[in-house]
Amino acid sequence: xxxxxxxxxxxxxxxxxxxxxxxxxASLLRELAxxxxxxxxxxxxxxxxxxxxxxxxxxxxxxxxATFDPSRPFRPWIxxxxxxxxxxxxxxxxxxxxxxxxxxxxEVTSATAEANTYEGELTGEELRAAIAALPPGQRQALELTKxxxxxxxxxxxxxxxxxxxxxxATHRAVAxxxxxxxGKKDVPE
Amino acid sequence: xxxKTDTEALIGRLAAEAAPVRRLKPPALRAALFLxxxxxxxxxxxxxxxxxxxxxRDMAEPAAMMxxxxxxxxxxxxxxxxxxxxxxxxxxRWALLPVPLAMLWASxxxxxxxxxxxxSGPDGLxxxxxxxxxxxxxxxxxxxxxxxxxxxxxxxxxxxxxxAAMGGxxxxxxxxxxxxLFHRSDARIMDIAWHVAAVALIVAIGSGAGAATRPAAKRTx
Numbered sequence: 001x002x003x004x005x006x007x008x009x010x011x012x013x014x015x016x017x018x019x020x021x022x023x024x025x026a027s028l029l030r031e032l033a034x035x036x037x038x039x040x041x042x043x044x045x046x047x048x049x050x051x052x053x054x055x056x057x058x059x060x061x062x063x064x065x066a067t068f069d070p071s072r073p074f075r076p077w078i079x080x081x082x083x084x085x086x087x088x089x090x091x092x093x094x095x096x097x098x099x100x101x102x103x104x105x106x107e108v109t110s111a112t113a114e115a116n117t118y119e120g121e122l123t124g125e126e127l128r129a130a131i132a133a134l135p136p137g138q139r140q141a142l143e144l145t146k147x148x149x150x151x152x153x154x155x156x157x158x159x160x161x162x163x164x165x166x167x168x169a170t171h172r173a174v175a176x177x178x179x180x181x182x183g184k185k186d187v188p189e
Numbered sequence: 190x191x192x193k194t195d196t197e198a199l200i201g202r203l204a205a206e207a208a209p210v211r212r213l214k215p216p217a218l219r220a221a222l223f224l225x226x227x228x229x230x231x232x233x234x235x236x237x238x239x240x241x242x243x244x245x246r247d248m249a250e251p252a253a254m255m256x257x258x259x260x261x262x263x264x265x266x267x268x269x270x271x272x273x274x275x276x277x278x279x280x281x282r283w284a285l286l287p288v289p290l291a292m293l294w295a296s297x298x299x300x301x302x303x304x305x306x307x308x309s310g311p312d313g314l315x316x317x318x319x320x321x322x323x324x325x326x327x328x329x330x331x332x333x334x335x336x337x338x339x340x341x342x343x344x345x346x347x348x349x350x351x352x353a354a355m356g357g358x359x360x361x362x363x364x365x366x367x368x369x370l371f372h373r374s375d376a377r378i379m380d381i382a383w384h385v386a387a388v389a390l391i392v393a394i395g396s397g398a399g400a401a402t403r404p405a406a407k408r409t410x
Contacts, residue, residue: 017207018209018210018212019209020207020208020209022204022205022207023204025203025204025207026200026201026204029200029203029204030200033196033200047192048192051192051193051195051196052192054196055192055195055196055199058196058199058200058203059199059203060346062203062207063343063346064277064343064346064347065207065210066210066211066212066213066343067213067275067276067277067343067347068212068277068278069212069213069215069276069278070212072278073278076277076278077276077277077278078277080277080278080347081277081346081347084277084346084347084348163195
């Protein structure tokens, strides 16, 4: 992923970051993003998947930063984390397809005006009941991204879920509502 | 590309909220401290029940002694393995450490079953008091497993299933070894079966719980 000189530098930055040096931490994350992007890109089908995974790796690095021992090399530590998040992403792709497809589905349902047209054809009561019947994760995602109209980043900050998780849960919630109202007319595709 | 901008924004946010963190102590030291604590708790339970009166006679049999030592050693090795595999820069091959000991333990249990079968035949196959072994191992495992989960919580980001399986094996085999000290066991097949069932159940619960805590699992929400 990177050479020994870079390893030495990252190790120093990580040690400083553990001690609370935010500037060192920001440098570490910025300098690491490039090699991580290349590492992820080689193992994942799309650029979007790679970039999402880089973000997941950075978040994991952040949460697990107390587990790094600065007397040991940095590379094995970060490579294991990157491999774990790549494996998670590959599992996600097997379940629901590559990122670009998820995004297309999310875009179809992202206009709030469209979301509101459900009420035109269905009663508000029916829609509320259908939303209430969704699994809690999907309901939360739908409420945050559609009903409260938060951006994905805001919704992610509020819920603690990753951006990908929110996209997938919203996508599933909308798909489930569509299935439920499949017999009704004028439900937007 | 918006995603790259997102990454930049994420880096800014992470750096802004980066409070100092206390580095974890070396895994071997943490494992040793946990073993000390677990040893005190289990010794307390053994003392409260009182030692099995037939213990000296039971342990005089080399096979029984070997089986007990193997259970204890499996537990100790699994604790060290759990603390190692929980860290990203340690090899997952640490999980192999308790395997030969667990095999030795299992072979000792197998011998016990065989001896009981020769002695009592199918008459030995009744549940009787053996179910108590199962419950006792479960309760002791939960007691020492709770703190272990706390100590290994960061592993959910790294190798949750392997770490939890090692942790489960650790607490179940330590509990099984402790139980031997206060529970009168004639190495009957059903006793052994319940020991094995309890250990297997705890390892399975641990692995399942580990899988459920994986960050990726949230995506299916």
